[in-house]
Amino acid sequence: MVRLHFYAGILVGPFLLLTALTGFLYALAPQIENALYRDTMFVESSGTTLPISQQVSAARESQPEGTLVAVRPAVGPGDTTRVLFDVPGLGESERLAVFVNPGNAAVTGELAAYGSSGALPFRTWLSHLHRSLHLGEPGRIYSELAASWLWLVALAGLVLWWTGRRTGSRWRVERSGSARRRTLSWHGVLGTWVILGMLFLSATGLTWSRFAGENVSELRASLNWKTPTVSTALTDADHAGHEGHTFPGGDVDPAVEEWDQTLQSARSAQLDGPVEIAAPKKAGTSFVVQEIGKAWPTQADAVAVDPMSGKVVDVLRFADYPIAAKLSRWGIDAHMGMLFGLVNQLLLLIVAGTIVAMVIWGYRMWWLRRPTRGHVRFGRPARRGAWREIPVLGVVVLLALAVGVGLFLPLFGISLAAFIVIDLVLGLYRWRTTAPAEQPESEELLV
Numbered sequence: 001m002v003r004l005h006f007y008a009g010i011l012v013g014p015f016l017l018l019t020a021l022t023g024f025l026y027a028l029a030p031q032i033e034n035a036l037y038r039d040t041m042f043v044e045s046s047g048t049t050l051p052i053s054q055q056v057s058a059a060r061e062s063q064p065e066g067t068l069v070a071v072r073p074a075v076g077p078g079d080t081t082r083v084l085f086d087v088p089g090l091g092e093s094e095r096l097a098v099f100v101n102p103g104n105a106a107v108t109g110e111l112a113a114y115g116s117s118g119a120l121p122f123r124t125w126l127s128h129l130h131r132s133l134h135l136g137e138p139g140r141i142y143s144e145l146a147a148s149w150l151w152l153v154a155l156a157g158l159v160l161w162w163t164g165r166r167t168g169s170r171w172r173v174e175r176s177g178s179a180r181r182r183t184l185s186w187h188g189v190l191g192t193w194v195i196l197g198m199l200f201l202s203a204t205g206l207t208w209s210r211f212a213g214e215n216v217s218e219l220r221a222s223l224n225w226k227t228p229t230v231s232t233a234l235t236d237a238d239h240a241g242h243e244g245h246t247f248p249g250g251d252v253d254p255a256v257e258e259w260d261q262t263l264q265s266a267r268s269a270q271l272d273g274p275v276e277i278a279a280p281k282k283a284g285t286s287f288v289v290q291e292i293g294k295a296w297p298t299q300a301d302a303v304a305v306d307p308m309s310g311k312v313v314d315v316l317r318f319a320d321y322p323i324a325a326k327l328s329r330w331g332i333d334a335h336m337g338m339l340f341g342l343v344n345q346l347l348l349l350i351v352a353g354t355i356v357a358m359v360i361w362g363y364r365m366w367w368l369r370r371p372t373r374g375h376v377r378f379g380r381p382a383r384r385g386a387w388r389e390i391p392v393l394g395v396v397v398l399l400a401l402a403v404g405v406g407l408f409l410p411l412f413g414i415s416l417a418a419f420i421v422i423d424l425v426l427g428l429y430r431w432r433t434t435a436p437a438e439q440p441e442s443e444e445l446l447v
C-alpha cells in the first residue's frame with residue numbers, strides 16, 4: 001500500500017491537482033456568473049407579469065430564424081424569462097437563451113446556455129476547463145484518470161495514516177518536530193477530515209467520465225436503475241395532427257397561446273417551483289414541463305401536456321423515482337454545488353482546496369526524503385518485495401480486485417499496469433547498475 005500510494009501520488013498527482021483547482025473555481029461560478037451577466041439576468045420588478053405568450057412573441061421577434069425549443073419562466077420578482085432556441089453555430093448541448101423582462105416583454109440580452117443547468121458562457125468555460133481542459137474528447141482522459149485514482153489514493157493514505165507507528169493525535173496537526181514530520185501531520189490529518197468528500201467526488205465524477213461512465217450507464221441499465229421519463233406520445237387522433245404550425249422538416253412550432261395553457265396546466269398539477277417548458281419535438285407529441293430546481297428538497301416532477309387541449313396526459317413524480325435514480329440526481333447536483341446552496345459550495349471549496357494542499361504536501365515530503373549528499377536525487381520509494389509477506393489467499397484476492405476494478409475503470413487498469421511495468425524496469429535497471437558488493441538481495445527485483 002505504501003508503494004501504491006507513493007507511485008499514484010507522484011504520477012497521478014498533477015492530474016489530481018488540476019482537477020481540484022478547476023473544481024475549486026467552478027464552485028465559485030454561480031456568484032461570478034450572476035455578477036457578470038446581471039444586466040441580462042435581472043431587472044427591476046414592476047409588480048406585474050405578462051403572459052408567457054407575449055414574452056415568447058418578443059423573443060421570437062428577436063430570433064425569427066431560430067427554432068423555439070423551450071421556455072424557462074422567470075422564477076421570482078426581478079428575474080428574467082429565458083426563451084431557448086436552437087440556432088446554427090452553437091456547441092454540443094448549447095441553446096441560445098433570449099432573456100425577456102416579464103414585466104414589459106423587453107429583450108434584455110442573448111447568451112448561449114449550456115446543459116440542463118443553463119450555465120452561461122463563463123460557467124460553461126469553467127465547466128469545460130474542469131472536464132477536459134478545453135482539449136475536447138482527448139482532454140477528458142485527464143479528469144477521468146484523476147477520478148479513477150482519487151478514491152484509492154485517499155483510502156490507501158487513510159489506512160497508512162491510522163496504522164503507522166507515530167505518536168500524537170491523528171485528528172490534530174502537530175506543530176513541532178522536523179519539517180517532514182509537520183508536513184506529514186498536515187497531510188494525514190486533513191486527509192482524514194475530508195476523506196468522505198474525496199470519495200464522493202471520485203464516485204460522482206466517474207459517472208460523467210468517458211470510459212468508466214459508459215460502464216456505469218450499462219450497469220444502471222442492466223439493473224433497471226435508469227431515470228424515468230414521462231410519455232410524450234399522444235394517442236387521440238384529434239390531437240396528433242398539429243397541422244397549421246409545423247416547419248417543413250416536421251418540427252412543431254407551437255402557437256404562442258399554447259405556452260400559456262401548458263404552464264397553467266403544469267401549475268394545476270402542483271409543479272410549483274422553477275420549470276422548463278419543452279416544446280413538442282414532432283407532430284403527435286406533447287409539451288413536457290419539468291421542474292428544474294436543484295436545491296434541497298429536490299423538486300423534479302414532470303408532466304406531459306396535450307398542446308391542443310391543455311390536458312395533462314402523463315405525470316411523473318420525483319417521489320416515484322427508483323432509489324438509484326434519486327441518488328444519481330442528488331450526486332450530480334451536489335457535485336456541482338447546487339443541492340444545498342451556499343453550504344454545498346463551501347464544502348466543495350474546502351474539499352477541493354484540501355486536495356490541492358495535500359498534493360503539494362505530498363511532493364514536499366517526497367523532496368524532503370531525498371538523500372542530501374552527493375548529486376541531487378529525489379525521495380526514495382518504499383522497499384520492494386513486501387507482497388511476498390502477504391498470505392497467498394490475500395494475493396489472489398488483491399489480484400482479482402485489481403483486475404475487476406481495472407476492467408470497470410479502464411484508465412485505472414491501464415495506468416496501474418503502466419506503474420507496475422515502470423517499477424519493474426526501474427528495479428531491473430538498479431540491479432544491473434549496482435556494484436556486485438552492493439547488490440541487494442533478489443527480492444529487490446520484485447514489486
